[in-house]
Amino acid sequence: MSRDTPPTADRARLDGVTARLPVFPLGTVLFPGLVLPLHIFEERYRALVRHLVELPEGAPREFGVVAIQAGWEVAATSPDGRPLPGGEVTLHEVGCTAELRQVTELPDGGFDIVTVGRRRFRIAEVDRGAAPYLTAEVEWLPEPGGADEAAELLAARVISVFRQYLGMIRPDQQDLSEQLPEDPTVLSHLVAATAALTVEDRQRLLAIDDTAARLRAELRLLNREAALLRQVRAVPVPLGELASPPTPN
Template sequence: MTERLPLFPLGSVLFPGLVLPLHVFEERYRRLVADLEAQPEDVPRRFGVVAIRDGQEVAPVRDTDEPAGAADGFGPDPVRALHTVGCVAEVASAQARPDGRFELIATGTTRFRLLSVDASGPYLVGKVEELPETEGPGAGALAAGVVQAFRRYQKRLAGARESTLAAEQELPDDPRVLSYLVAAASVLEVADRQRLLAAADTTERLAVELELLRRETAVLSRLPSLPAWELTRAAVNPN
């Protein structure tokens, strides 16, 4: 089943269950949020977040008085500038500023595949199909391995010694929820995060995470210790 969703391209990847704060200042995305806010209260305010492909032109920052076309900055074929697997975001709160900007809080819900893009309006609108969530064989065993690898990775990230462990945070038992939490909490390049989002099932995502966590832990073990907040702090996503 397909549907049409307004699109919000970003230089980052949104995962199901992840909270996404956005400072919306560009005119086309202000229009997008305003249109969502104008919907009846019982209609979910949903839009699609898609990551911009590495090496593609990013929509330029413009003065608020200068309107941007829907496809400005994405070339003649916006589909080629965007990754084809994205995540539906549902607006939790939208605070309008006096100058027309918005402070937005949204939550990732379900994954979708981008089939085509309509650039005829004030912002991009995608024709998308929802991607099913399947577990796959062996997810439980892989999840146990990912938990161990993630804890080692966190300790390296925080500069802690293996022998001096602080109280460990609880991780979910559900392999799918775990796979998305680890994907969101790990400091990875957009290409790696996109690979995790697009995984065929939970088993594949956990297997890729195990590979990435081992790689990143090995890299961190060769670097001087840094406080975790130095590596993980992230600014609010601009549009």
């Protein structure tokens, strides 16, 4: 890596307890194993993608995705592409790394990329000045390993409730419920990312270290959402008139 190239990750520490990662603030929550396509238009993140692409063959091409807690980024930058004061946002503490899988360079210099969630982390400290984009010192969070009888029992219950929930929101796509993974941890991430939950709900699920605890929380959320859906459908007006306009991520 050349001296003037922004850092992407402190590889010497990546397999330990902590690492330094570039951070991409978004209005959404990424979970391990889930696909996240992104359109990159800001110069600071174009620089990040270019650096990831130029890494040696076999080097991990990862950055951290963290949901925005308050505020929003602005496009104002200095001539060298660094964000100007006033564009700061407050980030949630827990995020997930995104591995770059596919890159399409656009005529205007931007990129369309496809990433996949890898592993969860907690932000220890954010550095807003070391690179054109945010970087952070992060602590890797534990991932469950081995058989967990409680999680397996809960997974069966979640699959049953989630299938009913999918039938309520997607009655014409029943085949989706037949493709649910049996692995409790993978299932917990898929349900968290797929159910129509708020960013705050998803963030709380991402921060849970234990698979069984995450599945229990999802059972409560799915039962809550199903009850709301039944209540809305009891109202004698078209569902479309009650729907809120979509918010951009």
